Amino acid sequence: MRIFLDTANIDQIKQSVKRGVISGVTTNPTLMSREKPADYETAIKEICAIVPGPVSAEVVVEDAKSMIEQARNIATWAPNIAVKIPATPDGLETISILAKEGIKVNMTLCFSLNQAILGALAGATYVSPFVGRLDDIGHDGMQLVKDIVEIFKYYELATQVIAASIRHPQHCVVAAKSGAHIATVPYKVLQQMMHHPLTDIGVTRFLADWRRISPE
Ligand code: G3P
Numbered sequence: 001m002r003i004f005l006d007t008a009n010i011d012q013i014k015q016s017v018k019r020g021v022i023s024g025v026t027t028n029p030t031l032m033s034r035e036k037p038a039d040y041e042t043a044i045k046e047i048c049a050i051v052p053g054p055v056s057a058e059v060v061v062e063d064a065k066s067m068i069e070q071a072r073n074i075a076t077w078a079p080n081i082a083v084k085i086p087a088t089p090d091g092l093e094t095i096s097i098l099a100k101e102g103i104k105v106n107m108t109l110c111f112s113l114n115q116a117i118l119g120a121l122a123g124a125t126y127v128s129p130f131v132g133r134l135d136d137i138g139h140d141g142m143q144l145v146k147d148i149v150e151i152f153k154y155y156e157l158a159t160q161v162i163a164a165s166i167r168h169p170q171h172c173v174v175a176a177k178s179g180a181h182i183a184t185v186p187y188k189v190l191q192q193m194m195h196h197p198l199t200d201i202g203v204t205r206f207l208a209d210w211r212r213i214s215p216e
Contacts, residue, residue, distance in 0.1 A: 001176040004053075004162065004184035008032045008043065012187040013050050019194075024053035026128070026164065026184040028084065028108070029060055041077055048078035056106045056126075058084035059094075067094040075103045082125060084108045087115040092122045099123025106162065116148040120159035128184070130165035131175075141165070142174045149179040169193050 004024035005016050008031045016022045025047055037043035044057045055078065059070045071083040071094060082104040085091045095105050099122065106126040107119035111134060119127045129148060131141030145163045152159060163175035163183040169192045175183040185193070 001180055002053075002182045003172075003190070004056075004182055005190065006031065006164065006166070006184040006186050008035045008037070008047065009187065010035075010046060010050070013047060016187070016190060017050055017052065021190070021194075022051070022053075024055065024182070024184075025051050026056040026084070026106070026162070028056075028058050032058075044074070044081070045077050048080050051080065054080050054082045054104065054106075054126075056082045056084045056108075058108065059086075062088075062090065064090040064093040064097075067091065068097055071098050071103060071105075072101070082106045084128075085124075087111070087119060087127075092118055095119060095122040095124050099125075108164070111144070113144065113147045113151060116144075116159075116161075117151065117157075120152060120157040124159050126160045126162050126182070128162040128164040131163055131171055132165035132167040134165075135167070142171065142178060145175055145180050146178040153179070 002023045005022045008027040048055045059067045084106045086109045104125040107124040108128045110129045116127045129144045134141035160181035163180040166185045
């Protein structure tokens with residue numbers, strides 16, 4: 001499983017790239033608005049230059065005609081752009097046109113197996129089931145990830161599954177066990193994945209023992 005960072009924050013992206021653990025970034029209008037960029041295009045281009053892999057940038061219009069037009073423009077911003085298109089009927093129309101033009105699409109706001117199948121059939125490169133938001137309303141978000149992975153495998157659909165709306169490290173564990181191709185995680189969760197109290201205790205003890213025998 002690969003890890004993408006779910007953020008538009010440049011420092012967080014730089015830190016994570018430096019550690020060699022992320023191979024992509026996903027943004028959305030909410031994450032972008034938190035960074036208050038002067039200009040959307042410039043902000044996305046900056047991220048694309050830092051990240052060694054796909055960067056998802058979302059359209060911010062609703063109807064198919066406007067989404068197609070905006071997505072075509074976004075796709076020119078950098079070679080590693082994946083345009084995020086919502087899992088709506090207009091979104092599917094948009095995805096099918098963009099896919100034929102060779103534009104990579106991440107179908108976002110996916111909350112059902114049916115939406116995921118339709119996204120794959122329309123030609124999405126990625127589908128993003130939103131795990132945390134399903135958990136929030138009492139559903140089992142990770143079960144959806146498992147179902148999509150199983151069905152895509154069964155029908156040999158090439159679309160990759162991004163477990164999104166990840167809220168805690170256990171989500172990542174289950175995403176990996178479920179065969180998700182990618183989990184896109186907030187920076188806080190990535191930090192939680194890196195740390196283990198026994199590792200910290202172990203390092204402290206090893207260094208203390210070493211200092212006892214090493215010359216001043
Ligand atoms: O990748 C999708 C993600 O940004 C949504 O997360 O926590 O707003 O449900 P959340």
